Amino acid sequence: MANYSDLEYLRLSKGQRFAYKLGHFFTSIPSAIGRLFANIGRGIxxxxKGIGKSLGDIGSTFRNGDGITKGSFVIMGLGNLARGQILRGILFLLFEIVFIFYMVTTGAYWLSMLPSLGHQGPAQEYNPIYDTYVTTYHDNSFKILLYGVLTIFFIIAFIYTWRVNLRQAKINQEMREKGLRIKSGKDDLRSLVDESFYKTLLALPLTGIIIFTVLPIVFMILVAFTNYDGTHDGYFNSLFSWVGLENFNTMLSWEGGGNVYSATFGEVLTWTLIWAFFATFSNYFLGMFVAMMINKKGIKFKKGWRTILVLTIAIPQFISLLYVSKMFAKNGIVNGFLMDMGWIQTALPFFEKAAWARITVILINIWIGIPYLMLIVTGILMNIPADLYESAKIDGASGWKQFTKITLPYMLFITGPYLVTQFTGNMNNFNVIFLLTGGGPTNPNASGASGSVGYTDLLVTWLFKITTGAESKYYLASVVGILIFVVVALITLIVYNLLPSVKNEEDFQ
Amino acid sequence: MSKKNDYDPSEIQKRMGMKAKNRISNTVIYVVLVIMSIVWLIPFFCIVFQSFRVESTWMAGYVFPQKWGFDNYINLAKTDFWKWYTNTFIIAVVVAALQTVIVLCMSYTLSRFRFKIRKGLMKFMLVLGLFPGMLTMIILYRVLKDLGMTQANAVPGLILVYIASSGMGYYVSKGFFDTVPKTLDEAARIDGATRAQVLWKIILPMAKPIVIYTILTAFMGPWGDFVFARYISMNTSAGMNVAVGLQSWLSLDQINNRYTMFCAGGVVVAIPVTILFLCLQKYYVEGVTGGAVKG
Amino acid sequence: MATVKLTNVVKIYDNNVTAVHDFNLDIADKEFVVFVGPSGCGKSTTLRMIAGLEEISGGTVEIDGEVVNDLQPKDRHIAMVFQNYALYPHMTVYDNMAFPLRIKKMPEDEIYERVTHAAEILGITDYLMRKPRALSGGQRQRVAIGRAMVRDSKVFLMDEPLSNLDAKLRNQMRAEIILLRQRLDTTFIYVTHDQTEAMTLGDRIVIMKDGYIMQVGSPEEVFDRPGNLFVAEFIGAPKMNTIKAKLVRGDGEYHVAACGAVLKVGGEKGQMLRDRNVPTQDIILGVRPEHMVLAAEDDANAIDCTLEVNEMMGSEYHLHVNTADGNKLIVRIPTITLSPAQRESLVPGARLNVTCEGKVMHFFDTESEVNILYPCQAPIK
Incomplete structure (x- = not known):
């Protein structure tokens, strides 16, 4: 791929320039991906290196440490208590006691069961008192997995805290030797509303996120490697166990004929990407168009028009979606109106035929989405410096030229990141699809894949169907969830690195 | 402007031509806007009209009722509708309060403080957000079930689920705080305030628009949530919110008796929320345009 | 007693960029010190380290003998005025000025005393109930100063407070700051990029470049005896003329060969050169525009040049001349010293002779750019 100097580039014709830029775009993709892996590698x-440094530091702490510091290797908080930091010392010690107690009583049990996820499931046992066979329950795979993961989290937290304890013991020892004052408990409390205020502020939100998002996600990722489903719920029906990559095989392998999953996955993924693309960009450009129309000089009642359109944001979306889905039904208002006017004879299959359904869904999404875009674009439009347009007008640029050369680039720059999040958000846009069509019309080729998959199903709606379907194949849901993540993450990373917003920040400032 | 331009006939013609062109394009725009307004508002007019229909309760293909009446509204009380409404209202109020606190804590911290794990934390939450939200439903349901917070008792369960991870939605608020000059914080700290006092006495009082925006969006969220509410209430009517409940009225076995009541219920749900939104519209717009796009 | 002492202060940012290198300075009680330099030289960073708004990467900062490295700003007994005023927008002027006192839980009547007293001094008593957005830039700056005044602080820090004001207001506020200093009688540390402010306000000026101190001295010192080329060109407007020249040691007399002319170095400077036995060498010659004079036609010790641009400044002409060997000089001539005929002759293209006395010449080493007679820190390349 030739690399032209600036002057050489300027001599190319328009067509040649386009070809040049296109070529560079494609050749830069592998290097962008390469850079991505390089960044990940560098991060790892x-x-x-950080862990290595930590270990080295621990080693030197031991070698250079005095009795108290060495003691804190075993008794956490010693390095604090012995030097007057009562509050911190007690907290460390308490944590250690709780941890040891937990591990001894329950933690060790969960950890030991983790590799097997339970030995004995529910069984029929003879109960002499009632003279009959009674189901007794034994191990609980679900609880084992859950508490096992929790225990691992706890262990990681403990190791980290132990490390902090060591570091503090070392620092305290050094400060004692240098004769410096060691922070007291009162100092600590005071700094919690000052320098360390961020710790106070973040404590609750981060705890919530860890418990209610990180933990479940880790759990569900692990479930993808088990056979947890409705019939193997881990306690009442039977245990579940690790199956390794078998589920991913089932989902993704291309064995001809019998494998309905990968075909379904491929179809649903394709439609998800197409949907996300059209949903995002149709809303974007049409929203921009509407915003510019309303914003034009000479148009009155600007606020009025905007308020009317904003109503669709105000009214809870589920009402709009559910009602509109019924409006376009076979016996709905739209068909009724069209037939009354004599424009059609039979009802239009808005949601009955695949292609119709897909187009209808995109159109209705435009109805929902334009007001948001209009608001955002209006706000940005007001921030474009007016003198850009004035000097363009003096230079003789027409309205369309001004749009393509000033408005559009500025818009794309500012809303670049927003577009990416909109795209990935639309890929996971459950409500619009599910409430309008329920994912239908049903795709006959995909009926075997757990839940009746339809032509408008997104990966997320499929996930929902798998979860709430008759068979509740949770492991399959996990696999789909992980795959959604992979696709979304890849797109986000690649596009983010290619976005001009990231590269040309200075141009616009 | 030289005299020539004012009296030269060709110049006058040109300016009149421009004015005419402008007027034509403006008229076209007005026409488009009127059509758009009609299209945008039609569904809402239809639902209001159909809610007053008395002669039948199934989904008929016409809009204007033959007989008008409030029956559908009155009959709402005979169903679980008001239970759903109360559920959703309680959830919305509690969530609005707690979520605002959590989001503001998170966004202020990320905007103002520089600590070691800050960048890593933001990247981590970005990645976390790429997972589909409902993936966590399964395990959350089972855990909440053990705690007794599902099905009929779904309200506390839902509240917990909504607010616990709300910290991840800090982007808009953080964008707003980023526009507040840091020298304001610094001046206050030099004046003797602790960072907690800076937040409470200086920043929050001037952050009214974003606080209102956060409260508004936090309040409106639960009214429209479908997936989590459906899963956690698990087919128990007493625990449903309005979205799940009303949707169930449109299922094949219920729609013939419930269609017009659905319309009525929809109107009842929509009106207060819409009025609230329209009153606070300017804060919403400020928040969306100010913070949302910073990304 | 409010002395400030910076010892080996260093600031290194996370990306290993060093913003301030080895800063050493002793500020006496009640002294008015100005940090001045181009943007990015580290002056604001140093000020913020004294204030406690930036972490100190190395070295110590002492205020009144106490090491304050680990103290929060509020515990350092300092007050600060910011470039963008940093007034609390939702509070009235009175509340803005009362804020630091209320944090200290001072009784309200004492607060009233102090705030109204400061407001009177600053002439903002009429605005006490207004909010900042209803004030002009100059008024806001006064409120910011007032907010800093009402406290008993040991050190008064000002970070480019006049940079956001227009030229006329700036001149006015400069005078007011001088008056303020007399009233407050405390230690001031003032940061600016404007050398005029530095010269008029400071007892001592600290000139910085790229994180290094170039020179510390009183305004007279840095003006008359600039330690290196950077200081020489930074202080004084228009900029000092600097040309490559050769310092020649003759028998008992020193000459400078510059721009095709030979200029005698007489007087004190000549004596100093003799005393130090400075050898013949290539130098950079520096002469301020106001020190150059028009010479007679036949003066052998004058530089031959052509007038390119003549700026009429009112009380003086700024003549931009080109010498025969391609150097450009600026010469400031008071209008009064010229006869009408002479004034008429100052048109582009006119041939002129300019010269200067030895005592206004500055000699800088070509390599290190240090002043040969009054050396100090070498500029960083």
Whole structure:
């Protein structure tokens, strides 16, 4: 791929320039991906180096430490208590006691069961008192997995805290030797509303996120490697166990004929991407168009028009979606109106035929989405410096030229990141699809894949159907969830690195 | 402007031509806007009209009722509708209060403080947000079930689920705080305030628009949530919110008796929320345009 | 007693960029010190380290003998005025000025005393109930100063407070700051990029470049005896003329060969050169525009040049001349010293002779750019 100097580039014709830029775009993709992996590698490298440094530091702490510091290797908080930091010392010690107690009583049990996820499931046992066979329950795979993961989290937290304890013991020892004052408990409390205020502010939100998002996600990722489903619920029906990559095989392998999952996955993924693309960009450009129309000089009642359109944001979306889905039904208002006017004879299959359904869904999404875009675009339009347009007008630029050369680039720059999040958000846009069509019309080729998959199903709605369907194949849901993540993450990363917003920040400032 | 331009006939012609062109394009725009307004408002007019229909309760293909009446509204009380409404209202109020606190804590911290794990934390939450939200439903349901917070008792369960991870939605608020000059914080700290006092006495009082925006969006969220509410209430009517409940009225076995009541219920749900939104519209717009796009 | 002492202060940012290198300075009680330099030289960073708004990467900062490195700003007994005023927008002027006192839980009547007293001094008593957005830039700056005044602070820090004001207001506020200093009688540390402010306000000026201190001295010192080329060109407007020249040691007399002319170095400077036995060498010659004079036609010790642009400034002409060997000089001539005929002759293209006395010449080493007679820190390349 030739690399032209600036002057050489300027001599090319328009067509040649386009070809040049296109070629460079494609050749830069592999290098962008390469850079991505390099960054990940570098990140891992930094992490490993950090751990190495930590270990080295622990070693030197031991070698250079006095009795108290060495003691804090075993009794956490000793390095604090012995030097007057009662509050911190007690907290460390308490944590250690709780941890040891937990591990001894329950933690060890969960950890030991983790590899097997339970040995004995429910069984029929003879109960002599009632003279009959009674189901007794034994191990609980679900609880094992859950508490096992929790225990691992706890262990990681403990190791980290132990490390902090060591570091503090070392620092305290050094400060004692240098004769410096060691922070007291009162100092600590005071700094919690000052320098360390961020710790106070973040404590609750981060705890919530860890418990209610990180933990479940880790759990569900692990479930993808088990056979947890409705018939193997881990306690009442039977245990579930690890199956390794078998589920991913089922979902993704291309064995001809019998494998309905990968075909379904492929179809649903394709439609998800197409949907996300059209949903995002149709809303974007049409919203921009509407915003510019209303914003034009000479148009009155600007606020009025905007308020009317904003109504669709105000009214809870589920009402709009559910009602509109019924409006376009076979016996709905729209068909009724068209037939009354004599424009059609039979009802239009808005949601009955695949292609119709897909187009209808995109159109209705435009109805929902334009007001948001209009608001955002209006706000941005007001921030474009007016003198850009004035000097363009003096230079003789027409309205369309001004749009393509000033408005559009500025818009794309500012809303670049927003577009990416909109795209990925639309990929996971459950409400619009599910409430309008329920994912239908049903795709006959995909009926075997757990839940009746339809032509408008997104990956997320499929996930929902798998979860709430008759068979509740949770492991399959996990696999789909992970795959959604992979696709979304890849797109986000690649596009983010290619976005001009990231590269040309200075141009616009 | 030289005299020539004012009296030269060709110039006058040109300016009149421009004015005419402008007027034509403006008229076209007005026409388009009127058509758009009609299209945008039609569904809402239809639902209001159909809610007053008395002669039948199934989904008929016409809009204007033959007989008008409030029956559908009155009959709402005979169903679980008001239970759903109360559920959703309680959830919305509690969530509005707690979520605002959590989001503001998170966004202020990320905007103002520089600590070691800050960048890593933001990247981590970005990645976390790429997972489909409902993936966590399954395990959350089972855990909440053990705690007794599902099905009929779904309200506390839902509240917990909504607010616990709300910290991840800090983007808009953080964008707003980023526009507040840091020298304001610094001046206050030099004046003797602790960072907690800076937040409470200086920043929050001037952050009224974003606080209102956060409260508004936090309040409106639960009214429209479908997936989590459906899963956690698990087919128990007493625990449903309005979205799940009303949707169930449109299922094949219920729609013939419930269609017009659905319309009525929809109107009842929509009106207060819409009025609230329209009153606070300017804060919403400020928040969306100010913070949302910073990304 | 409010002395400030910076010892080996260093600031290194996370990306390993060093913003301030080895800063050493002793500020006496009640002294008015100005940090001045181009943007990015580290002056604001140093000020913020004294204030406690930036972490100190190395070295110590002492206020009144106490090491304050680990103290929060509020515990350092300092007050600060910011470039963008940083007034609390939702509070009235009175509340803005009362804020630091209320944090200290001072009784309200004492607060009233102090605030109204400061407001009177600053002439903002009429605005006490207004909010900042209803004030002009100059008024806002006064409120910011007032907010800093009402406290008993040991050190008064000002970070480019006049940069956001227009030229006329700036001149006015400069005078007011001088008056303020007399009233407050405390230690001031003032940061600016404007050398005029530095010269008029400071007892001592600290000139910085790229994180290094170039020179510390009183306004007279840095003006008359600039330690290196950077200081020489930074202080004084228009900029000092600097040309490559050769310092020649003759028998008992020193000459400078510059721009095709030979200029005698007489007087004190000549004596100093003799005393130090400075050898013949290539130098950079520096002469301020106001020190150059028009010479007679036949003066052998004058530089031959052509007038390119003549700026009429009112009380003086700024003549931009080109010498025969391609150097450009600026010469400031008071209008009064010229006869009408002479004034008429100052048109583009006119041939002129300019010269200067030895005592206004500055000699800088070509390599290190240090002043040969009054050396100090070498500029960083």
């Amino acid at each position: 490298g930094k992490g490993v």
